[in-house]
Amino acid sequence: MEVNKDWEECTSDAAVAEAARLTDEQYNKKMQRRKEVQDKRIENAISEKGLIIVNTGNGKGKTTAALGMVIRALGHGYKVAIIQFIKGAWEPAEKKVLSVWSDQLEFHAMGEGFTWETQDRERDIMVAQAAWEKALVYIKNPDFRVVLLDEVNIALKLGYLNLEDIIKGLEQKPDLNHVILTGRGAPKQLIERADLVTEMTLVKHPFREQGVKAQPGIEF
Template sequence: MTSLTPEQYKQKMQRRKEVQEQRVSQAALEKGLIIVNTGNGKGKTTAALGMVMRSLGHGYRVAIIQFIKGAWEPAEKAVFTKWGEQISFHALGEGFTWETQDRDRDIQKVYEAWNLALSYIRNPEFKLVLLDEVNVSLKLGYLKLEDLLAGLDEKPEDSHVILTGRGAPPELIERADLVTEMKMIK
């Protein structure tokens, strides 16, 4: 590395600061994102919940809709309910589909979750909506992809929607602004 004089270092850091401040000011004007966390590795929901925590820390209202989980009380619900009115948490599934063994009922529960999710997606007061395990609902044919994509079109420009679960379809991946594939390495 090149040795800089104290004055050169100060000038270099000042330029970096200006560039960073410019990026931050532009980011505040950027649109909300459609984010997909998919893949066979662990961490899809965990990564999304980290974004939920950051949004809560900024004082934003957040909604979490869990499409598959619901037959048990998820631990994250106990944590997030401490934020009161700032967060709306709904675990609307009936558990893993191999446990329910009732396709019509599974589809009905998914559409109940979807209709609730859509009300949050449309609501400009909610800056982040997490659709947990919705990709699994798509893959199993419980939710029509065209319904999901049409619903995403109704998102206010400054709101974020995160969609998690294995098997995100190519059309959703194409539509998303940011896609992360969780991959098992070990």
């Protein structure tokens, strides 16, 4: 957290404006002091820790950011599991692209679409719970370094899953393994338990402002 705070301070509008007023010599001295502080923080930091990561908020990019982490993990040779709790009624393009890592990746698109499409709450609950049972197998498996629970926050928000069950399940993950949970409306208890939380803020959206439908390569 301190590292992030230091980076935010360094790149704030005030800091950038101040840096622009410094002479080269003053700037070099300032950056040297900052580097010494940063190096000390890194020296005292924990080398590894399995993280619970939450991407939430009304803005776009929650799943996209999580998939970036998935690609990094695959690039390091780690095994990864993706369980999609809402998507599944259509074939997501990311599943096709990631299929080249079939020896490292398990991909399960288990949802049946959005609630206004399924119009069957009982079945939605059954499907979400089946997806959670599948996810829990990977969460507890030490061979899977990263597990992505895509749109699980939506399933929680709609009451399809029990939050206490999810929290207990997350506690069963191996110490060095990471679990990523995406979707708007992440509950407070989950946010408090997480190690890394990012909230995507909606500023403009082409569907809301211009009536532009979901497009391949952007939304799916």
